Amino acid sequence: MEAIRQRIAARAxxxxxxxxxxxxxxxxxxxxxxxxxxxxxxLVAEGVIAPRLxxxxxxxxxxxxxxxxxxxxxxxxxxxxxxxxxxxxxxxDPTTLKxxxxxxxxxxxxxxxxxxxFRAVARGENSILSEYGSTRGAVRLRRLLxxxxxxxxxxxxxxxxxxxxxxxxxxxxxxxxxxxxxxxxLVDDPCYFNFQxxxxxxxxxxxxxxxxxxxxxxxxxxxxxxxxxxxxxxxxSVVHNPTGSSLSPQTAFRLLSLSxxxxxxxxxDDIFADFETTLVPRLxxxxxxxxVIRIGSFSKTLSASVRCGYIAARQDLIAGLIDxxxxxxxxxxSPVITEVIADVLKGGSYRKHMLExxxxxxxxxxxxxxxxxxxxxxxxxxxxxxxxxxxxLPDGQDxxxxxxxxxADNIIHAPGNVFSxxxxxSSFMRFNVTQCExxxxxxxxxxxxxxxxxxKTAKSGx
Amino acid sequence: MEAIRQRIAARAxxxxxxxxxxxxxxxxxxxxxxxxxxxxxxLVAEGVIAPRLxxxxxxxxxxxxxxxxxxxxxxxxxxxxxxxxxxxxxxxDPTTLKxxxxxxxxxxxxxxxxxxxFRAVARGENSILSEYGSTRGAVRLRRLLxxxxxxxxxxxxxxxxxxxxxxxxxxxxxxxxxxxxxxxxLVDDPCYFNFQxxxxxxxxxxxxxxxxxxxxxxxxxxxxxxxxxxxxxxxxSVVHNPTGSSLSPQTAFRLLSLSxxxxxxxxxDDIFADFETTLVPRLxxxxxxxxVIRIGSFSKTLSASVRCGYIAARQDLIAGLIDxxxxxxxxxxSPVITEVIADVLKGGSYRKHMLExxxxxxxxxxxxxxxxxxxxxxxxxxxxxxxxxxxxLPDGQDxxxxxxxxxADNIIHAPGNVFSxxxxxSSFMRFNVTQCExxxxxxxxxxxxxxxxxxKTAKSGx
Numbered sequence: 001m002e003a004i005r006q007r008i009a010a011r012a013x014x015x016x017x018x019x020x021x022x023x024x025x026x027x028x029x030x031x032x033x034x035x036x037x038x039x040x041x042x043l044v045a046e047g048v049i050a051p052r053l054x055x056x057x058x059x060x061x062x063x064x065x066x067x068x069x070x071x072x073x074x075x076x077x078x079x080x081x082x083x084x085x086x087x088x089x090x091x092x093d094p095t096t097l098k099x100x101x102x103x104x105x106x107x108x109x110x111x112x113x114x115x116x117x118f119r120a121v122a123r124g125e126n127s128i129l130s131e132y133g134s135t136r137g138a139v140r141l142r143r144l145l146x147x148x149x150x151x152x153x154x155x156x157x158x159x160x161x162x163x164x165x166x167x168x169x170x171x172x173x174x175x176x177x178x179x180x181x182x183x184x185x186l187v188d189d190p191c192y193f194n195f196q197x198x199x200x201x202x203x204x205x206x207x208x209x210x211x212x213x214x215x216x217x218x219x220x221x222x223x224x225x226x227x228x229x230x231x232x233x234x235x236x237s238v239v240h241n242p243t244g245s246s247l248s249p250q251t252a253f254r255l256l257s258l259s260x261x262x263x264x265x266x267x268x269d270d271i272f273a274d275f276e277t278t279l280v281p282r283l284x285x286x287x288x289x290x291x292v293i294r295i296g297s298f299s300k301t302l303s304a305s306v307r308c309g310y311i312a313a314r315q316d317l318i319a320g321l322i323d324x325x326x327x328x329x330x331x332x333x334s335p336v337i338t339e340v341i342a343d344v345l346k347g348g349s350y351r352k353h354m355l356e357x358x359x360x361x362x363x364x365x366x367x368x369x370x371x372x373x374x375x376x377x378x379x380x381x382x383x384x385x386x387x388x389x390x391x392x393l394p395d396g397q398d399x400x401x402x403x404x405x406x407x408a409d410n411i412i413h414a415p416g417n418v419f420s421x422x423x424x425x426s427s428f429m430r431f432n433v434t435q436c437e438x439x440x441x442x443x444x445x446x447x448x449x450x451x452x453x454x455x456k457t458a459k460s461g462x
Numbered sequence: 463m464e465a466i467r468q469r470i471a472a473r474a475x476x477x478x479x480x481x482x483x484x485x486x487x488x489x490x491x492x493x494x495x496x497x498x499x500x501x502x503x504x505l506v507a508e509g510v511i512a513p514r515l516x517x518x519x520x521x522x523x524x525x526x527x528x529x530x531x532x533x534x535x536x537x538x539x540x541x542x543x544x545x546x547x548x549x550x551x552x553x554x555d556p557t558t559l560k561x562x563x564x565x566x567x568x569x570x571x572x573x574x575x576x577x578x579x580f581r582a583v584a585r586g587e588n589s590i591l592s593e594y595g596s597t598r599g600a601v602r603l604r605r606l607l608x609x610x611x612x613x614x615x616x617x618x619x620x621x622x623x624x625x626x627x628x629x630x631x632x633x634x635x636x637x638x639x640x641x642x643x644x645x646x647x648l649v650d651d652p653c654y655f656n657f658q659x660x661x662x663x664x665x666x667x668x669x670x671x672x673x674x675x676x677x678x679x680x681x682x683x684x685x686x687x688x689x690x691x692x693x694x695x696x697x698x699s700v701v702h703n704p705t706g707s708s709l710s711p712q713t714a715f716r717l718l719s720l721s722x723x724x725x726x727x728x729x730x731d732d733i734f735a736d737f738e739t740t741l742v743p744r745l746x747x748x749x750x751x752x753x754v755i756r757i758g759s760f761s762k763t764l765s766a767s768v769r770c771g772y773i774a775a776r777q778d779l780i781a782g783l784i785d786x787x788x789x790x791x792x793x794x795x796s797p798v799i800t801e802v803i804a805d806v807l808k809g810g811s812y813r814k815h816m817l818e819x820x821x822x823x824x825x826x827x828x829x830x831x832x833x834x835x836x837x838x839x840x841x842x843x844x845x846x847x848x849x850x851x852x853x854x855l856p857d858g859q860d861x862x863x864x865x866x867x868x869x870a871d872n873i874i875h876a877p878g879n880v881f882s883x884x885x886x887x888s889s890f891m892r893f894n895v896t897q898c899e900x901x902x903x904x905x906x907x908x909x910x911x912x913x914x915x916x917x918k919t920a921k922s923g924x
Binding site for chain 2: 038042047083086087090091094103106107109111114115116118119121122123125126127128129130131132133134135136139143165166167168169172176181194197198200201299302303304305306307322323324326327328329330331334335336337
């Protein structure tokens, strides 16, 4: 897109000119034809070029609003805070490599099942196509969820489940209901960076609990509860983000005992449940939703475009959450969205799809760990499930520094400190193994490390 | 659904029994076959009955979680507050009449265009099917919006537009960015009831500005600004909800002058723009987005299931709103949703569809106004566009009382006071003319009025 824009700006292409053919331009740019198709499509959407039936693409002569040119990327001068990784990876163009992002490549998703479900929507009832839907969200999907929960040992009725716009919105609604400005909320240190961004938006005091390979440090947890009197604790039990480790039964029991004694509510974000390959204890199951709220979504396993989250909680909490969702979103998630998710979950292929994903991930985690090890980058634990490797960089390399410098190579990394409340993870980096398929990721790190070592050597040589 | 459930509860139908055929049961219930199909489908979703290929539906014997039975309806004992109409109408079953709801019947929506767009999604790119999309939302839809704005005289670049999950979420994000707990926000009195629900969720002080047939009372507006120092004013310029009236140019100019002088920001909710049949001045256009934020959505004209809202605002505000949307929803609206909306808007049929809707509404407003007049229910103004009639009930009838008693007739009304900050609209009722097609609406009111008059007479006779 940039190359075409530059040619137009330089008047090498003027209004009415025909653009190079897809094949020809793919050769020039050393890109795949599908990348060029995508770039041309986007330029068409921007009105810069227009297709003529059967004869290629032409420059329209319409000028772009000047700000649009700068829009695609978040300025790199922005502080490397919890928003940094989100905005960089969400707004990146398709040529960017994203080992720092938190999702699977689109080819890994169950796209055929999604297509089938959308065809069914196109044939389906008007009410699914154009109505608001009920305040709790489609009962069909809530029943499927409760059936899943029951398999895991948690019996809840579908009316204890509220469907939300996303997993993030689920946490947001819970904070709105239960936490007030200035209250304290506990998170793991390190934890998913967007928990921090979200809590900051609520002007909530965030306190981190040191995370160990078997869950949060329960001694520290106890002391912090006594000292801080927090309202909530937000955590992942399975495939903890960013470390990839999971809760041990002992830690789970200890956490629940401590929380019950001090009336602390726990939000257990179960978003990675379908990646689980070994049996991990769930706080929501052990506790039976008395002091635990379970949330989750389908964005990591099914589709981030067909977005929907859920909250399973005590009946009294659900009633308040429904009103809040009506006030702030007018109703639950779209009937189309929930119908498509229910279709995919119910279709026979989903379980098989996830087994295949788990198999691929097991292999991918090993391959990427080996390649990282060659660079002296070592995983903190060896995760049994999921797509994250939480790794220490060699020689005191600073991960924020590496992340900023990687932008020049068109690579987005997730530096440790965006996950750390105490800012104590500067030598860590989270790698998404599914986004590390190109050698360029490793080569870029090697060059950056070498540069840093060279300049160190140069300095010490002075 | 209730009839089948009762038969199962009474063991008139036991596990393995075949249900009455659709045609036969439609006759028994005096309902249309499509209603029965819908009821059976829902019972299937609940697991109560199951289809057998080519031979009808059978009782499964699975028992429902007891709470589910009670769930479909919000308890009628609930206070008649701004949540009341939303929850009643969103959670109503298909047999309920909803003259109080705020949307068109599903058959009025452009369902064919939606089906076509979903078929295109099913054939389209993986990235639309399963990726998060960019933080501002699809540029394709933002460009279509800015082209629409330009037609109306407002030039903004697509990067001044942020797509959101819904129109309500747009207002919510703006409040999160600009207003703090305890601040004062102005709304019209009467105004769309969910503005109040939303502002209360933010713990914001709400002050109402008396609304006249040409917009807010500007003298009262001036005094209130001086006295209350509000941060925001939220209003509709076209087809004001609930009154159906629109802003006059004089009022628009005066409002903008007063707001600019006191640095008050105005949120102009343009959700009814596509219903407009006469040219109404827009605050956003006159002001050029300096002190005005334009919001809107496609829920009323295109689909409430394919939900998406937008915010058009100054660049500095958009930057903050993007971060807030990432923190609270992780990204903009779904690429599938925005793709479908863009497809429908771009398709040639949408404009024709809206012209037809406008024609039907003009007729419908007249017919319903006549029928209401027969009952002594008189519109406060005669709206030129839209589907609302804001009416005064005869003989000091109390609209809250009527709304509560109408529940027994399975009819949901929107009583005046849910729209009124000052609670001064007890004799008003908002009617959605498109939801008044059944005579039962008028007959029920007639009986209720008569009952009330009778009891009055009876009382005065004592």
